[in-house]
Amino acid sequence: MKIKTVFQFVLCITVPLAVGGFSGYLTANEINDDWFVDLVKPSFNPPNYLFGPVWTTLYLLMGVSLFIIVKMNRSGLRTNAILAFGMQLFLNFWWSIFFFRFHRPDVALAEIILMWFSILFMIFSFHKLKPVASYLQIPYLLWVSFATILNASFWWLNK
Numbered sequence: 001m002k003i004k005t006v007f008q009f010v011l012c013i014t015v016p017l018a019v020g021g022f023s024g025y026l027t028a029n030e031i032n033d034d035w036f037v038d039l040v041k042p043s044f045n046p047p048n049y050l051f052g053p054v055w056t057t058l059y060l061l062m063g064v065s066l067f068i069i070v071k072m073n074r075s076g077l078r079t080n081a082i083l084a085f086g087m088q089l090f091l092n093f094w095w096s097i098f099f100f101r102f103h104r105p106d107v108a109l110a111e112i113i114l115m116w117f118s119i120l121f122m123i124f125s126f127h128k129l130k131p132v133a134s135y136l137q138i139p140y141l142l143w144v145s146f147a148t149i150l151n152a153s154f155w156w157l158n159k
Helices: 003-032 048-070 076-101 105-129 131-135 138-158
Strands: none
Touching: 003 048, 003 076, 048 076, 048 105, 048 131, 048 138, 076 105, 105 131, 105 138
């Protein structure tokens, strides 16, 4: 394998992990904050220890999908797919900040709905180029679907 290919793979894996890690770093203390601890939680709220491994797995899958797309020949479709990836990752970064740091489940709910649509757009964009890259994003879409319902429940129970 060429050094350039290895570098691209490492970069594609590192970007989503770093974005998710930085967002998590900025909000880690908020999970034990009185605001979050005192919230009424829905009965289906998963335990906190589950989120780290799930998100790490999803960020790794994002990176692998991105690598598959980056390795393709340059084209307008490829550029659009990479931009779609960047948009969903940008929205992903901000969700936990709105929810945990700013204590705004209402804003976070609007934002996660936008994120869900951006993930769907990314999946369609990836599918046009390389279906396997899109299939790797289905767990992410499913998890964010669940997170959207969870976010809506937090908002509803605590408004």
